[in-house]
Amino acid sequence: MTVIRQMTYQPADRRAAAVETLTFDHLRALNDGGTQRADFHVIAVVDAGPGSVTVDFLRHPLRELSAVWIPPAAVHRWDDIARVAGHVVLFVPTAPVTHATRELVASPDLAAHWNIPDADWPFVDAARNHLLLEASAPPGDLSTELPEILLSALIARLRPPHGGARSAHPVFQLFRSSVEAHFRQHHDAGYYARTLGYAARTLSRAVQQATGRTAKAYIVDRIILEAKRLLAHDRLTSAACAGTLGFPDASNFSMFFQKATGLRPGAWQATVACE
Known part of the structure:
Protein backbone atom coordinates (compact mmCIF):
# COMPACT_ATOMS: atom_id res chain seq x y z
CA MET A 1 0.00 0.00 0.00
CA THR A 2 1.39 3.40 -0.95
CA VAL A 3 1.38 5.86 1.91
CA ILE A 4 0.44 9.49 1.33
CA ARG A 5 3.40 11.58 2.45
CA GLN A 6 4.51 15.19 2.80
CA MET A 7 1.07 16.48 3.72
CA THR A 8 0.80 19.96 5.12
CA TYR A 9 -2.81 19.18 5.95
CA GLN A 10 -3.55 15.66 7.02
CA PRO A 11 -5.85 13.65 9.29
CA ALA A 12 -4.82 13.58 12.94
CA ASP A 13 -5.61 9.86 13.25
CA ARG A 14 -2.99 8.78 10.73
CA ARG A 15 -2.57 5.29 9.33
CA ALA A 16 -0.99 3.92 6.19
CA ALA A 17 -3.52 4.50 3.43
CA ALA A 18 -3.83 5.46 -0.19
CA VAL A 19 -7.02 7.42 0.55
CA GLU A 20 -7.60 9.78 3.47
CA THR A 21 -10.38 12.21 4.33
CA LEU A 22 -10.88 15.29 6.48
CA THR A 23 -13.56 17.88 7.08
CA PHE A 24 -13.24 21.57 6.31
CA ASP A 25 -13.27 22.13 10.09
CA HIS A 26 -10.11 20.04 10.29
CA LEU A 27 -8.64 21.77 7.26
CA ARG A 28 -9.22 25.18 8.86
CA ALA A 29 -7.29 24.07 11.92
CA LEU A 30 -4.35 22.94 9.79
CA ASN A 31 -4.37 25.65 7.16
CA ASP A 32 -1.66 28.28 7.62
CA GLY A 33 -2.72 30.38 4.63
CA GLY A 34 0.40 29.48 2.65
CA THR A 35 0.77 27.69 -0.65
CA GLN A 36 0.77 23.93 -0.90
CA ARG A 37 2.32 21.64 -3.50
CA ALA A 38 1.67 17.96 -2.89
CA ASP A 39 2.45 14.71 -4.67
CA PHE A 40 -1.13 13.47 -4.27
CA HIS A 41 -4.59 14.48 -5.50
CA VAL A 42 -6.95 16.65 -3.46
CA ILE A 43 -10.70 16.61 -4.08
CA ALA A 44 -13.06 18.84 -2.12
CA VAL A 45 -16.83 18.34 -2.05
CA VAL A 46 -18.44 21.56 -0.85
CA ASP A 47 -21.80 21.38 0.92
CA ALA A 48 -21.97 25.09 1.69
CA GLY A 49 -19.97 28.28 1.18
CA PRO A 50 -18.97 30.89 0.38
CA GLY A 51 -15.20 30.74 0.17
CA SER A 52 -12.36 30.56 -2.31
CA VAL A 53 -9.32 28.54 -3.31
CA THR A 54 -6.47 29.43 -5.67
CA VAL A 55 -5.16 26.64 -7.92
CA ASP A 56 -2.18 27.37 -10.16
CA PHE A 57 -2.66 31.13 -9.74
CA LEU A 58 -6.36 31.22 -10.61
CA ARG A 59 -8.86 31.92 -7.84
CA HIS A 60 -12.06 29.86 -7.76
CA PRO A 61 -15.20 30.45 -5.68
CA LEU A 62 -16.29 27.78 -3.24
CA ARG A 63 -20.06 27.66 -3.17
CA GLU A 64 -22.84 25.28 -2.25
CA LEU A 65 -22.82 22.00 -4.19
CA SER A 66 -19.51 22.51 -5.93
CA ALA A 67 -16.29 20.54 -6.20
CA VAL A 68 -12.56 21.23 -6.39
CA TRP A 69 -9.88 19.04 -7.96
CA ILE A 70 -6.21 19.78 -7.24
CA PRO A 71 -3.81 17.42 -9.03
CA PRO A 72 -0.32 16.49 -7.83
CA ALA A 73 2.28 19.26 -8.28
CA ALA A 74 -0.32 22.03 -8.61
CA VAL A 75 0.42 25.05 -6.43
CA HIS A 76 -2.68 25.88 -4.41
CA ARG A 77 -3.81 27.94 -1.46
CA TRP A 78 -6.99 27.83 0.58
CA ASP A 79 -7.74 31.56 0.60
CA ASP A 80 -11.04 31.79 2.43
CA ILE A 81 -12.62 28.73 4.01
CA ALA A 82 -14.00 30.24 7.22
CA ARG A 83 -17.61 29.52 6.18
CA VAL A 84 -17.09 26.48 3.98
CA ALA A 85 -18.60 23.13 4.96
CA GLY A 86 -17.83 19.81 3.33
CA HIS A 87 -15.07 17.25 3.02
CA VAL A 88 -11.64 16.92 1.47
CA VAL A 89 -10.36 13.63 0.06
CA LEU A 90 -6.62 13.05 -0.38
CA PHE A 91 -5.40 10.16 -2.50
CA VAL A 92 -2.34 8.94 -4.34
CA PRO A 93 -2.52 8.70 -8.16
CA THR A 94 -2.67 4.90 -8.10
CA ALA A 95 -5.62 4.71 -5.66
CA PRO A 96 -8.52 4.55 -8.16
CA VAL A 97 -9.21 0.98 -9.19
CA THR A 98 -11.22 1.23 -12.41
CA HIS A 99 -9.71 1.84 -15.84
CA ALA A 100 -11.93 4.86 -16.47
CA THR A 101 -11.13 6.59 -13.19
CA ARG A 102 -7.40 5.91 -13.52
CA GLU A 103 -7.45 7.48 -16.97
CA LEU A 104 -9.36 10.42 -15.54
CA VAL A 105 -6.95 11.15 -12.71
CA ALA A 106 -4.01 10.87 -15.12
CA SER A 107 -5.40 13.66 -17.29
CA PRO A 108 -3.47 16.94 -16.82
CA ASP A 109 -6.32 19.21 -17.89
CA LEU A 110 -9.18 18.55 -15.48
CA ALA A 111 -11.12 21.62 -14.38
CA ALA A 112 -10.04 22.88 -10.96
CA HIS A 113 -13.57 23.82 -9.93
CA TRP A 114 -17.09 23.07 -11.12
CA ASN A 115 -20.67 23.13 -9.91
CA ILE A 116 -22.33 19.78 -9.25
CA PRO A 117 -25.71 19.57 -11.03
CA ASP A 118 -28.71 19.21 -8.72
CA ALA A 119 -29.63 15.90 -10.36
CA ASP A 120 -26.14 14.51 -9.65
CA TRP A 121 -25.89 15.69 -6.05
CA PRO A 122 -27.76 12.77 -4.34
CA PHE A 123 -25.40 10.29 -6.03
CA VAL A 124 -22.30 12.32 -5.20
CA ASP A 125 -23.45 12.73 -1.60
CA ALA A 126 -24.15 9.01 -1.22
CA ALA A 127 -20.77 8.05 -2.71
CA ARG A 128 -18.97 10.55 -0.48
CA ASN A 129 -20.77 9.40 2.67
CA HIS A 130 -20.05 5.73 1.97
CA LEU A 131 -16.35 6.54 1.52
CA LEU A 132 -16.35 8.54 4.78
CA LEU A 133 -18.02 5.67 6.62
CA GLU A 134 -15.46 3.12 5.47
CA ALA A 135 -12.56 5.52 6.11
CA SER A 136 -13.73 5.91 9.72
CA ALA A 137 -13.70 2.17 10.42
CA PRO A 138 -11.25 0.92 13.07
CA PRO A 139 -7.87 0.03 11.52
CA GLY A 140 -8.36 -3.68 12.14
CA ASP A 141 -11.70 -3.65 10.32
CA LEU A 142 -10.56 -1.62 7.32
CA SER A 143 -10.33 -3.52 4.06
CA THR A 144 -7.43 -2.20 2.01
CA GLU A 145 -9.59 -2.32 -1.12
CA LEU A 146 -12.84 -0.70 -0.01
CA PRO A 147 -11.62 2.93 0.23
CA GLU A 148 -10.10 2.70 -3.25
CA ILE A 149 -13.29 1.16 -4.65
CA LEU A 150 -15.44 3.84 -3.02
CA LEU A 151 -13.06 6.59 -4.12
CA SER A 152 -13.51 5.36 -7.69
CA ALA A 153 -17.29 5.53 -7.25
CA LEU A 154 -17.04 9.10 -5.95
CA ILE A 155 -14.82 10.19 -8.85
CA ALA A 156 -17.20 8.60 -11.36
CA ARG A 157 -20.17 10.37 -9.78
CA LEU A 158 -18.39 13.73 -9.62
CA ARG A 159 -17.70 13.59 -13.37
CA PRO A 160 -15.01 16.29 -13.35
CA PRO A 161 -14.99 18.23 -16.62
CA HIS A 162 -11.88 18.84 -18.67
CA GLY A 163 -10.66 22.39 -18.37
CA GLY A 164 -8.62 22.77 -21.55
CA ALA A 165 -8.96 20.07 -24.18
CA ARG A 166 -12.25 19.86 -26.05
CA SER A 167 -11.40 16.65 -27.86
CA ALA A 168 -10.28 13.13 -27.14
CA HIS A 169 -8.24 13.12 -30.35
Whole structure:
Protein backbone atom coordinates (compact mmCIF):
# COMPACT_ATOMS: atom_id res chain seq x y z
CA MET A 1 0.00 0.00 0.00
CA THR A 2 1.39 3.40 -0.95
CA VAL A 3 1.38 5.86 1.91
CA ILE A 4 0.44 9.49 1.33
CA ARG A 5 3.40 11.58 2.45
CA GLN A 6 4.51 15.19 2.80
CA MET A 7 1.07 16.48 3.72
CA THR A 8 0.80 19.96 5.12
CA TYR A 9 -2.81 19.18 5.95
CA GLN A 10 -3.55 15.66 7.02
CA PRO A 11 -5.85 13.65 9.29
CA ALA A 12 -4.82 13.58 12.94
CA ASP A 13 -5.61 9.86 13.25
CA ARG A 14 -2.99 8.78 10.73
CA ARG A 15 -2.57 5.29 9.33
CA ALA A 16 -0.99 3.92 6.19
CA ALA A 17 -3.52 4.50 3.43
CA ALA A 18 -3.83 5.46 -0.19
CA VAL A 19 -7.02 7.42 0.55
CA GLU A 20 -7.60 9.78 3.47
CA THR A 21 -10.38 12.21 4.33
CA LEU A 22 -10.88 15.29 6.48
CA THR A 23 -13.56 17.88 7.08
CA PHE A 24 -13.24 21.57 6.31
CA ASP A 25 -13.27 22.13 10.09
CA HIS A 26 -10.11 20.04 10.29
CA LEU A 27 -8.64 21.77 7.26
CA ARG A 28 -9.22 25.18 8.86
CA ALA A 29 -7.29 24.07 11.92
CA LEU A 30 -4.35 22.94 9.79
CA ASN A 31 -4.37 25.65 7.16
CA ASP A 32 -1.66 28.28 7.62
CA GLY A 33 -2.72 30.38 4.63
CA GLY A 34 0.40 29.48 2.65
CA THR A 35 0.77 27.69 -0.65
CA GLN A 36 0.77 23.93 -0.90
CA ARG A 37 2.32 21.64 -3.50
CA ALA A 38 1.67 17.96 -2.89
CA ASP A 39 2.45 14.71 -4.67
CA PHE A 40 -1.13 13.47 -4.27
CA HIS A 41 -4.59 14.48 -5.50
CA VAL A 42 -6.95 16.65 -3.46
CA ILE A 43 -10.70 16.61 -4.08
CA ALA A 44 -13.06 18.84 -2.12
CA VAL A 45 -16.83 18.34 -2.05
CA VAL A 46 -18.44 21.56 -0.85
CA ASP A 47 -21.80 21.38 0.92
CA ALA A 48 -21.97 25.09 1.69
CA GLY A 49 -19.97 28.28 1.18
CA PRO A 50 -18.97 30.89 0.38
CA GLY A 51 -15.20 30.74 0.17
CA SER A 52 -12.36 30.56 -2.31
CA VAL A 53 -9.32 28.54 -3.31
CA THR A 54 -6.47 29.43 -5.67
CA VAL A 55 -5.16 26.64 -7.92
CA ASP A 56 -2.18 27.37 -10.16
CA PHE A 57 -2.66 31.13 -9.74
CA LEU A 58 -6.36 31.22 -10.61
CA ARG A 59 -8.86 31.92 -7.84
CA HIS A 60 -12.06 29.86 -7.76
CA PRO A 61 -15.20 30.45 -5.68
CA LEU A 62 -16.29 27.78 -3.24
CA ARG A 63 -20.06 27.66 -3.17
CA GLU A 64 -22.84 25.28 -2.25
CA LEU A 65 -22.82 22.00 -4.19
CA SER A 66 -19.51 22.51 -5.93
CA ALA A 67 -16.29 20.54 -6.20
CA VAL A 68 -12.56 21.23 -6.39
CA TRP A 69 -9.88 19.04 -7.96
CA ILE A 70 -6.21 19.78 -7.24
CA PRO A 71 -3.81 17.42 -9.03
CA PRO A 72 -0.32 16.49 -7.83
CA ALA A 73 2.28 19.26 -8.28
CA ALA A 74 -0.32 22.03 -8.61
CA VAL A 75 0.42 25.05 -6.43
CA HIS A 76 -2.68 25.88 -4.41
CA ARG A 77 -3.81 27.94 -1.46
CA TRP A 78 -6.99 27.83 0.58
CA ASP A 79 -7.74 31.56 0.60
CA ASP A 80 -11.04 31.79 2.43
CA ILE A 81 -12.62 28.73 4.01
CA ALA A 82 -14.00 30.24 7.22
CA ARG A 83 -17.61 29.52 6.18
CA VAL A 84 -17.09 26.48 3.98
CA ALA A 85 -18.60 23.13 4.96
CA GLY A 86 -17.83 19.81 3.33
CA HIS A 87 -15.07 17.25 3.02
CA VAL A 88 -11.64 16.92 1.47
CA VAL A 89 -10.36 13.63 0.06
CA LEU A 90 -6.62 13.05 -0.38
CA PHE A 91 -5.40 10.16 -2.50
CA VAL A 92 -2.34 8.94 -4.34
CA PRO A 93 -2.52 8.70 -8.16
CA THR A 94 -2.67 4.90 -8.10
CA ALA A 95 -5.62 4.71 -5.66
CA PRO A 96 -8.52 4.55 -8.16
CA VAL A 97 -9.21 0.98 -9.19
CA THR A 98 -11.22 1.23 -12.41
CA HIS A 99 -9.71 1.84 -15.84
CA ALA A 100 -11.93 4.86 -16.47
CA THR A 101 -11.13 6.59 -13.19
CA ARG A 102 -7.40 5.91 -13.52
CA GLU A 103 -7.45 7.48 -16.97
CA LEU A 104 -9.36 10.42 -15.54
CA VAL A 105 -6.95 11.15 -12.71
CA ALA A 106 -4.01 10.87 -15.12
CA SER A 107 -5.40 13.66 -17.29
CA PRO A 108 -3.47 16.94 -16.82
CA ASP A 109 -6.32 19.21 -17.89
CA LEU A 110 -9.18 18.55 -15.48
CA ALA A 111 -11.12 21.62 -14.38
CA ALA A 112 -10.04 22.88 -10.96
CA HIS A 113 -13.57 23.82 -9.93
CA TRP A 114 -17.09 23.07 -11.12
CA ASN A 115 -20.67 23.13 -9.91
CA ILE A 116 -22.33 19.78 -9.25
CA PRO A 117 -25.71 19.57 -11.03
CA ASP A 118 -28.71 19.21 -8.72
CA ALA A 119 -29.63 15.90 -10.36
CA ASP A 120 -26.14 14.51 -9.65
CA TRP A 121 -25.89 15.69 -6.05
CA PRO A 122 -27.76 12.77 -4.34
CA PHE A 123 -25.40 10.29 -6.03
CA VAL A 124 -22.30 12.32 -5.20
CA ASP A 125 -23.45 12.73 -1.60
CA ALA A 126 -24.15 9.01 -1.22
CA ALA A 127 -20.77 8.05 -2.71
CA ARG A 128 -18.97 10.55 -0.48
CA ASN A 129 -20.77 9.40 2.67
CA HIS A 130 -20.05 5.73 1.97
CA LEU A 131 -16.35 6.54 1.52
CA LEU A 132 -16.35 8.54 4.78
CA LEU A 133 -18.02 5.67 6.62
CA GLU A 134 -15.46 3.12 5.47
CA ALA A 135 -12.56 5.52 6.11
CA SER A 136 -13.73 5.91 9.72
CA ALA A 137 -13.70 2.17 10.42
CA PRO A 138 -11.25 0.92 13.07
CA PRO A 139 -7.87 0.03 11.52
CA GLY A 140 -8.36 -3.68 12.14
CA ASP A 141 -11.70 -3.65 10.32
CA LEU A 142 -10.56 -1.62 7.32
CA SER A 143 -10.33 -3.52 4.06
CA THR A 144 -7.43 -2.20 2.01
CA GLU A 145 -9.59 -2.32 -1.12
CA LEU A 146 -12.84 -0.70 -0.01
CA PRO A 147 -11.62 2.93 0.23
CA GLU A 148 -10.10 2.70 -3.25
CA ILE A 149 -13.29 1.16 -4.65
CA LEU A 150 -15.44 3.84 -3.02
CA LEU A 151 -13.06 6.59 -4.12
CA SER A 152 -13.51 5.36 -7.69
CA ALA A 153 -17.29 5.53 -7.25
CA LEU A 154 -17.04 9.10 -5.95
CA ILE A 155 -14.82 10.19 -8.85
CA ALA A 156 -17.20 8.60 -11.36
CA ARG A 157 -20.17 10.37 -9.78
CA LEU A 158 -18.39 13.73 -9.62
CA ARG A 159 -17.70 13.59 -13.37
CA PRO A 160 -15.01 16.29 -13.35
CA PRO A 161 -14.99 18.23 -16.62
CA HIS A 162 -11.88 18.84 -18.67
CA GLY A 163 -10.66 22.39 -18.37
CA GLY A 164 -8.62 22.77 -21.55
CA ALA A 165 -8.96 20.07 -24.18
CA ARG A 166 -12.25 19.86 -26.05
CA SER A 167 -11.40 16.65 -27.86
CA ALA A 168 -10.28 13.13 -27.14
CA HIS A 169 -8.24 13.12 -30.35
CA PRO A 170 -5.80 10.20 -30.00
CA VAL A 171 -2.91 12.14 -31.54
CA PHE A 172 -3.43 14.96 -29.05
CA GLN A 173 -3.60 12.50 -26.16
CA LEU A 174 -0.23 11.05 -27.16
CA PHE A 175 1.22 14.54 -27.56
CA ARG A 176 -0.10 15.66 -24.18
CA SER A 177 1.41 12.65 -22.41
CA SER A 178 4.74 13.15 -24.17
CA VAL A 179 4.84 16.83 -23.23
CA GLU A 180 4.16 15.98 -19.58
CA ALA A 181 7.07 13.57 -19.62
CA HIS A 182 9.60 15.66 -21.56
CA PHE A 183 8.78 19.39 -21.42
CA ARG A 184 11.72 20.07 -19.09
CA GLN A 185 14.18 18.82 -21.69
CA HIS A 186 12.43 19.45 -25.03
CA HIS A 187 10.80 22.76 -25.91
CA ASP A 188 10.22 22.42 -29.66
CA ALA A 189 7.16 20.91 -31.32
CA GLY A 190 9.36 19.21 -33.91
CA TYR A 191 10.80 16.88 -31.25
CA TYR A 192 7.33 15.62 -30.33
CA ALA A 193 6.29 15.16 -33.96
CA ARG A 194 9.40 13.09 -34.65
CA THR A 195 9.11 11.09 -31.43
CA LEU A 196 5.45 10.27 -32.00
CA GLY A 197 5.96 9.54 -35.68
CA TYR A 198 3.59 12.16 -37.08
CA ALA A 199 4.09 14.93 -39.59
CA ALA A 200 4.40 18.33 -37.92
CA ARG A 201 1.24 19.50 -39.68
CA THR A 202 -0.77 16.48 -38.47
CA LEU A 203 0.35 17.07 -34.90
CA SER A 204 -0.37 20.78 -35.06
CA ARG A 205 -3.86 20.16 -36.44
CA ALA A 206 -4.69 17.69 -33.67
CA VAL A 207 -3.53 20.05 -30.93
CA GLN A 208 -5.39 22.96 -32.52
CA GLN A 209 -8.62 20.97 -32.68
CA ALA A 210 -8.30 19.86 -29.05
CA THR A 211 -7.13 23.06 -27.38
CA GLY A 212 -7.45 25.95 -29.79
CA ARG A 213 -3.69 26.46 -29.53
CA THR A 214 -0.76 25.50 -31.69
CA ALA A 215 1.52 22.71 -30.51
CA LYS A 216 4.23 25.29 -29.83
CA ALA A 217 1.89 27.42 -27.75
CA TYR A 218 0.79 24.36 -25.76
CA ILE A 219 4.42 23.55 -24.91
CA VAL A 220 5.17 27.16 -23.97
CA ASP A 221 2.13 27.28 -21.68
CA ARG A 222 3.22 24.07 -19.94
CA ILE A 223 6.75 25.37 -19.38
CA ILE A 224 5.46 28.70 -18.08
CA LEU A 225 3.08 26.96 -15.67
CA GLU A 226 5.94 24.93 -14.22
CA ALA A 227 8.13 28.03 -14.05
CA LYS A 228 5.43 29.87 -12.09
CA ARG A 229 5.10 26.93 -9.71
CA LEU A 230 8.84 26.92 -9.08
CA LEU A 231 9.02 30.68 -8.64
CA ALA A 232 5.95 31.00 -6.42
CA HIS A 233 6.12 27.95 -4.19
CA ASP A 234 9.72 26.71 -4.32
CA ARG A 235 11.02 30.32 -4.47
CA LEU A 236 13.68 29.35 -7.00
CA THR A 237 15.86 31.95 -8.66
CA SER A 238 15.85 32.52 -12.42
CA ALA A 239 19.12 30.61 -12.67
CA ALA A 240 17.69 27.63 -10.77
CA CYS A 241 14.53 27.66 -12.88
CA ALA A 242 16.63 27.78 -16.04
CA GLY A 243 18.55 24.70 -14.98
CA THR A 244 15.43 22.82 -13.92
CA LEU A 245 13.53 23.61 -17.11
CA GLY A 246 16.29 22.94 -19.62
CA PHE A 247 17.35 26.47 -20.56
CA PRO A 248 21.02 27.17 -21.28
CA ASP A 249 21.22 30.08 -18.81
CA ALA A 250 19.19 32.46 -16.67
CA SER A 251 19.14 35.17 -19.35
CA ASN A 252 17.61 32.84 -21.93
CA PHE A 253 14.95 31.69 -19.46
CA SER A 254 14.22 35.26 -18.37
CA MET A 255 13.59 36.41 -21.95
CA PHE A 256 11.37 33.36 -22.57
CA PHE A 257 9.35 34.06 -19.43
CA GLN A 258 8.99 37.77 -20.14
CA LYS A 259 7.83 37.15 -23.70
CA ALA A 260 5.09 34.84 -22.42
CA THR A 261 3.97 36.81 -19.34
CA GLY A 262 5.08 40.40 -19.86
CA LEU A 263 7.21 40.30 -16.71
CA ARG A 264 10.68 39.09 -15.88
CA PRO A 265 10.73 36.10 -13.48
CA GLY A 266 11.90 38.11 -10.48
CA ALA A 267 9.23 40.78 -11.01
CA TRP A 268 6.49 38.16 -11.38
CA GLN A 269 7.76 36.37 -8.27
CA ALA A 270 7.55 39.61 -6.32
CA THR A 271 3.94 40.18 -7.32
CA VAL A 272 2.98 36.73 -6.08
CA ALA A 273 4.81 37.25 -2.79
CA CYS A 274 2.75 40.41 -2.19
CA GLU A 275 -0.62 38.67 -2.56
